Amino acid sequence: QPAEYKKREQSITWVPAFQPLLAPFYQDDMLLQRGNLLAQLIKPVSKIADILPQLAELPVVEPDLLIFHWSRCGSTLLGGLYRQLNSVKLLSESMLISDMLLDPHWPDPLKPDLLQLGIRLQGRFRHGEQQLVVKCNAWDLQHWPLWLQQFPKANVVCLGRQPAQILAS
Numbered sequence: 001q002p003a004e005y006k007k008r009e010q011s012i013t014w015v016p017a018f019q020p021l022l023a024p025f026y027q028d029d030m031l032l033q034r035g036n037l038l039a040q041l042i043k044p045v046s047k048i049a050d051i052l053p054q055l056a057e058l059p060v061v062e063p064d065l066l067i068f069h070w071s072r073c074g075s076t077l078l079g080g081l082y083r084q085l086n087s088v089k090l091l092s093e094s095m096l097i098s099d100m101l102l103d104p105h106w107p108d109p110l111k112p113d114l115l116q117l118g119i120r121l122q123g124r125f126r127h128g129e130q131q132l133v134v135k136c137n138a139w140d141l142q143h144w145p146l147w148l149q150q151f152p153k154a155n156v157v158c159l160g161r162q163p164a165q166i167l168a169s
Contacts, residue, residue, distance in 0.1 A: 002121045003030040005048075005099040010106075012051070012096065012121070014044040020127040022083070024076055026094045048100070048117070055113055061123040063091075063151050067135040068144060069159040078159065079135045089129035091122055098137045101146075111143070115150050 001017035004027075017033040033039055065082075069075035076092075083090045097118035101111055123132045134154075136147070148156070 058120040064131040065133045073159040092135040
């Protein structure tokens with residue numbers, strides 16, 4: 001499973017992961033998977049520049065639902081409810097995708113390919129799932145148009161709160 005993006009090398013680290021995603025956040029799942037013995041021994045890395053040309057060869061993955069949110073609005077609760085459904089793979093707040101999109105190394109014309117690469121690598125069904133729900137990071141709102149352009153068939157949920165309450169919390 002692709003675990004994280006390393007900005008310094010523009011690379012992806014991988015973790016041997018054999019269990020379905022269960023934690024509230026993707027990073028927590030990867031931390032759990034890193035605890036197994038195989039993950040301690042094998043630590044593969046792929047350069048984005050080496051795998052990006054293979055994007056067309058990867059199976060297309062289409063999210064069924066995109067969740068955009070502002071902080072402290074109940075999005076983790078909503079994601080947790082989707083996590084309870086065996087037919088749903090929840091990709092919750094993947095830093096890998098956010099970090100790739102925010103890396104100034106990559107020019108804007110490559111951002112659609114980076115987003116597609118992240119979803120195709122992380123969103124693959126491996127445990128009988130049939131639907132993909134992606135809960136974006138709060139700062140991914142700046143890439144809202146890109147997400148909607150790349151996944152026009154996806155349903156979208158936006159969760160927010162009163163701005164004063166966000167600042168107060």
